[in-house]
Amino acid sequence: MIAIKGLSARAGSFSIRDISLDINDGEYFVIVGPTGAGKTILLECLAGLHRIRGGEIWVDERDVTSYPPEKRQVGYVPQDYALFPFLNVRDNITFGLRRIGHDRTVVNEKVESLAHLLGIHHLLDRNVRTLSGGEKQRIAIARALAISPKMLLLDEPMGSLDVRTGKFLRLELKRFHEELGITTVHVTHNLVEAEEMAERMAIMNVGKIEQIGTPERVFFYPQSPFVSDFIGTPNILDCDRCNDLGHGLMEAVCGGVPIILPYQGEAVRKIALLPREIYVTARKPPGPGLNRFRGVVTDITPFSSLMKLKIRVKELHLVAELPQDIFEEMDIKTGQEVFLILKLRSLKVH
Amino acid sequence: MVKAEKEGLVDAKTIRIVAYLVPAIGVQPGNPKRIRSLADLGNPGVKIGIGNPEAVCVGLYAIELLERNGLLNVVRKNIVTHAPSCAATEGLIALKKVDAVIGWEVFSKWNPGKIETVFLKPNEVPRIAYIPAAVSSYTTDRASARKFIDFLMSAEGRKIFTKWGYAVTDGEIRKYAPKAVVGGEYALPRNWNTP
Amino acid sequence: MSSRGSSTGIAGERAFKLATLSALAILTLFFVGIFVSLAAYTDWTTFFSILASKEILGAIRLTLGTATMAAAISMILAIPAAYALSQTKFPGKDVVDTILDLPIVVSPIALGAALLVFFNTPVGLGIENNLIKFVFEVPGIILAQFTVINALAVRLLKATFDGINPRYERVGRTLGYTKLAVFFRITLPLSRNGLLASAVLTWARAIGEFGATMTLAGAMKTKTETLPVAIFLNLATADVEKAVAVVFVLIVIAAGALMVLRKMTVKREVV
Numbered sequence: 001m002i003a004i005k006g007l008s009a010r011a012g013s014f015s016i017r018d019i020s021l022d023i024n025d026g027e028y029f030v031i032v033g034p035t036g037a038g039k040t041i042l043l044e045c046l047a048g049l050h051r052i053r054g055g056e057i058w059v060d061e062r063d064v065t066s067y068p069p070e071k072r073q074v075g076y077v078p079q080d081y082a083l084f085p086f087l088n089v090r091d092n093i094t095f096g097l098r099r100i101g102h103d104r105t106v107v108n109e110k111v112e113s114l115a116h117l118l119g120i121h122h123l124l125d126r127n128v129r130t131l132s133g134g135e136k137q138r139i140a141i142a143r144a145l146a147i148s149p150k151m152l153l154l155d156e157p158m159g160s161l162d163v164r165t166g167k168f169l170r171l172e173l174k175r176f177h178e179e180l181g182i183t184t185v186h187v188t189h190n191l192v193e194a195e196e197m198a199e200r201m202a203i204m205n206v207g208k209i210e211q212i213g214t215p216e217r218v219f220f221y222p223q224s225p226f227v228s229d230f231i232g233t234p235n236i237l238d239c240d241r242c243n244d245l246g247h248g249l250m251e252a253v254c255g256g257v258p259i260i261l262p263y264q265g266e267a268v269r270k271i272a273l274l275p276r277e278i279y280v281t282a283r284k285p286p287g288p289g290l291n292r293f294r295g296v297v298t299d300i301t302p303f304s305s306l307m308k309l310k311i312r313v314k315e316l317h318l319v320a321e322l323p324q325d326i327f328e329e330m331d332i333k334t335g336q337e338v339f340l341i342l343k344l345r346s347l348k349v350h
Numbered sequence: 351m352v353k354a355e356k357e358g359l360v361d362a363k364t365i366r367i368v369a370y371l372v373p374a375i376g377v378q379p380g381n382p383k384r385i386r387s388l389a390d391l392g393n394p395g396v397k398i399g400i401g402n403p404e405a406v407c408v409g410l411y412a413i414e415l416l417e418r419n420g421l422l423n424v425v426r427k428n429i430v431t432h433a434p435s436c437a438a439t440e441g442l443i444a445l446k447k448v449d450a451v452i453g454w455e456v457f458s459k460w461n462p463g464k465i466e467t468v469f470l471k472p473n474e475v476p477r478i479a480y481i482p483a484a485v486s487s488y489t490t491d492r493a494s495a496r497k498f499i500d501f502l503m504s505a506e507g508r509k510i511f512t513k514w515g516y517a518v519t520d521g522e523i524r525k526y527a528p529k530a531v532v533g534g535e536y537a538l539p540r541n542w543n544t545p
Numbered sequence: 546m547s548s549r550g551s552s553t554g555i556a557g558e559r560a561f562k563l564a565t566l567s568a569l570a571i572l573t574l575f576f577v578g579i580f581v582s583l584a585a586y587t588d589w590t591t592f593f594s595i596l597a598s599k600e601i602l603g604a605i606r607l608t609l610g611t612a613t614m615a616a617a618i619s620m621i622l623a624i625p626a627a628y629a630l631s632q633t634k635f636p637g638k639d640v641v642d643t644i645l646d647l648p649i650v651v652s653p654i655a656l657g658a659a660l661l662v663f664f665n666t667p668v669g670l671g672i673e674n675n676l677i678k679f680v681f682e683v684p685g686i687i688l689a690q691f692t693v694i695n696a697l698a699v700r701l702l703k704a705t706f707d708g709i710n711p712r713y714e715r716v717g718r719t720l721g722y723t724k725l726a727v728f729f730r731i732t733l734p735l736s737r738n739g740l741l742a743s744a745v746l747t748w749a750r751a752i753g754e755f756g757a758t759m760t761l762a763g764a765m766k767t768k769t770e771t772l773p774v775a776i777f778l779n780l781a782t783a784d785v786e787k788a789v790a791v792v793f794v795l796i797v798i799a800a801g802a803l804m805v806l807r808k809m810t811v812k813r814e815v816v
Contacts, residue, residue: 070721076719078716084734404778405781405782406781430680430763431764445665
């Protein structure tokens with residue numbers, strides 16, 4: 001287990017203050033927050049790469065606060081991977097092993113097993129400059145894992161990848177993690193990535209942790225205005241009862257409004273809906289009436305380049321967002337009747 | 351100047367001798383290495399500087415002086431450097447970089463207090479040098495050139511040279527080296543730089 | 546005619562390109578012209594006998610030897626110094642930076658003069674009399690070259706170290722290497738091009754050093770006669786053929802050094 005106790009550190013004029021955090025063995029833990037939250041500094045403190053001004057770091061019941069990085073046994077994957085350009089792929093992976101001075105067969109076995117796990121056999125003799133972003137990421141992870149670290153530290157591992165590669169590699173990363181069961185700390189600014197990867201996550205803002213919990217917990221019970229804002233201020237609907245509709249669908253009735261969603265296997269107590277995921281239209285949309293509701297606009301507030309509409313649907317009060325130009329085109333006024341479409345995919349349930 | 355005259359670079363009729371230079375040893379003030387004679391230059395541990403014999407007249411005179419007195423092989427090992435000009439030769443003493451230079455008697459007047467002259471025995475001096483003036487064959491203004499030489503030779507011009515310590519007549523210099531030739535040529539021995 | 550119209554648009558772009566290319570052409574022609582005039586001046590039959598003379602061969606040997614020593618000493622000191630200057634923060638860093646820059650802009654003859662004066666001080670005399678003789682001696686050549694080129698080495702290496710992403714070193718640390726091991730196993734290999742460039746450039750600069758060498762080590766034929774000193778001595782005796790031959794030797798060495806540098810560094814570019 002990793003225990004961070006009241007940690008403080010500084011980088012220039014920026015600092016992280018009084019960070020306390022426990023990460024369980026084998027856990028996939030994500031630190032998420034906007035740029036400048038102090039996520040990378042926290043990760044570097046774990047790796048021993050950043051000077052600590054106060055507090056302690058314990059790993060497996062041992063105080064490692066004063067350990068230099070070479071004694072920490074951490075697998076560190078920095079932003080942009082930092083593969084050594086003067087070495088080929090194989091030598092990058094074995095860089096840490098060579099220091100320990102393992103004999104050749106041990107090194108080769110290790111490379112074999114990592115290549116197998118990460119699917120990088122075909123890359124071993126390549127020059128690192130010819131690799132794609134996704135390949136680089138896997139080599140960097142292999143290099144970090146080669147020294148059999150106690151934890152894997154990933155700093156924005158998807159940062160330099162295009163969206164599609166990133167999506168694929170998120171699944172891959174999850175698979176490696178499940179196979180290896182290594183405690184992993186993953187830093188990202190991307191909330192979607194965090195929710196998808198994390199068993200638990202910590203939300204950071206300007207040097208402090210705002211909330212720690214499972215993605216679901218954080219989403220349905222944001223503890224601070226910052227967290228609520230960071231996750232997009234969802235509408236949280238309390239559901240009164242559920243019906244199994246068969247064909248893999250179910251119905252949850254929330255505030256008198258029946259919402260159809262994929263069958264969850266258990267009762268749905270809450271549904272979260274992001275304001276930007278609610279479609280608003282002035283005219284009744286054609287087609288079947290699934291997840292389409294009639295409501296009344298009760299309030300209109302401009303919010304930077306968006307318009308926030310408060311809409312009452314039966315007993316529910318929902319907030320929807322519209323871009324300014326679309327709002328103006330639709331010419332919606334308070335008291336007016338509108339129609340809402342809920343996108344099935346964007347529903348979160350609890 | 352002899353060479354220049356031979357090669358027709360100057361108008362021979364215009365050659366005048368402006369001042370005379372007699373070779374002498376220059377040492378640091380107080381003569382810490384007790385150099386009294388040319389032979390003392392061969393003493394162990396004495397650092398000597400001369401002008402570059404191939405390019406600077408005072409260096410050429412130094413080699414001739416040593417050769418004529420049979421000291422070239424003894425003194426050569428003590429020569430630590432060659433200076434690129436007369437003034438730089440004198441500077442070696444002024445900057446305390448060597449213990450002695452073979453130069454002109456007049457050096458001691460350039461930097462009074464920083465250099466002392468040790469005169470040579472009159473019979474040791476084979477040749478006296480002089481500062482000549484002549485009109486260049488390539489002149490474009492012969493009249494001005496002549497006028498300048500006339501000025502150098504005038505009482506006023508001579509007074510300036512005297513003021514700075516130069517001998518302007520043959521007689522003044524003769525007392526140091528009665529038997530020496532004035533001017534003329536000396537060819538460097540081929541092996542001057544190697545024992 | 547509107548100057549505004551011609552300075553915008555395609556015509557203006559062409560005019561600009563033409564102007565810059567002309568400047569480039571003039572500069573290139575200037576140097577080519579100098580080399581051609583040198584070549585035209587040279588009598589190639591005597592050229593090679595001059596090159597084979599004891600004096601010039603000795604000067605070549607002396608120059609290569611002293612410059613190599615000076616460049617080696619410079620690099621050994623400049624590598625850690627430049628790394629400290631690049632990676633460490635300390636009070637008075639600007640002052641140190643400026644002091645180390647001075648030798649680049651101060652005239653080499655001034656540096657030579659300063660060294661000469663230094664060896665008149667008690668400390669300098671102590672070194673001269675008890676350790677190594679520098680004034681008018683071969684070690685003086687090395688010291689003079691070192692004094693002139695060291696700042697250049699520090700400057701070039703600092704730029705190299707500045708350009709290294711600290712993430713490489715950090716990864717190295719987490720892979721089990723100490724700070725020192727990381728420096729040798731990661732920082733130096735990453736700096737390969739910069740190291741080569743500064744070694745070759747400082748070496749070439751040492752070969753061409755004249756002002757400080759002449760002032761400290763003197764210009765004594767066959768004793769402290771490096772190639773630039775040989776040019777000076779032979780011009781002083783109006784032996785122009787010999788001077789020109791040495792000029793050619795210097796040009797060939799410089800061109801060779803630059804070509805080697807280009808060959809060795811072009812292969813690896815920074816990722």
